[in-house]
Amino acid sequence: MFFVLPLLPILAVYIAAAVLPAVFLLRYIYRQDTVEKEPPGLLLSLLAMGVLAALLSGVLERLAETVLRMMIDPGSPVYTILLAFLVVALVEEGTKFYLLRQRTWEHPAFNYRFDGIVYAVFVSLGFAAFENIQYVMRYGLSVALPRALLAVPGHMSFAVFMGVFYGRAKLCEAYGDEAGIRRNLATGYLFAVFLHGFYDACAMIGTSRSTLVFLIFVALLDWRVYRLLKRESAMDAPV
Secondary structure (H helix, E strand, O other): OOOOHHHHHHHHHHHHHHHHHHHHHHHHHHHHOOOOOOOHHHHHHHHHHHHHHHHHHHHHHHHHHHHHHHHOOOOOHHHHHHHHHHHHHHHHHHHHHHHHHHHHOOOOOOOEHHHHHHHHHHHHHHHHHHHHHHHHHHHOHHHHHHHHHHHHHHHHHHHHHHHHHHHHHHHHHHOOOHHHHHHHHHHHHHHHHHHHHHHHHHHHHOOHHHHHHHHHHHHHHHHHHHHHHHHHHHOOOEO
16 A cells, blocks of 8 residues: 555546546537536536446457458558448447437437537547546556647547537437438438548558648648537527
């Protein structure tokens, strides 16, 4: 016990470096929800859903990657692209989406379109914070800044697009539009998968050209998400 005590301040610094970027973005999203704030208990449970999604994704990704290695040479560019899209993006956004819907679709607090964005982002940033703690503990504080500027906002950006269509799907439910519900849920999920997969593919390929494409993509995505949040917040409507 006494050997552990001197390590506690260092541990606290590592955890703070990993979690604070997510906290900052959570606060930003929370403030954009101007019509009606969501119940704190629900939001905390969504963060927990994000952690659960990260744990489930870790198991599912290892299984899927094992299968992919048996089918395709791990040294090929095709393997890298399929790993990014069909393993990492498909699984991670899938676990987030599944738990998001299980926790919020029938919740009485889900009564405004912008709520869909709030819920999706809270799940995604719970995922990102937990993942970030793992990275910082494994690789040290050197990864904290780049992940704070890229990975954590990336998870939020994918969730914003998912949340926009999630809110629209809830609006379709109010009109009894079953086809609209399915279409918007599928569109939100596939948008998140595509953005996540493209992000990871560019990062994994690692050439100078893919790195340039990656940086341009991140800048454009951040700009688009900022504009989208402002628009959706201003045009929020009951569902």
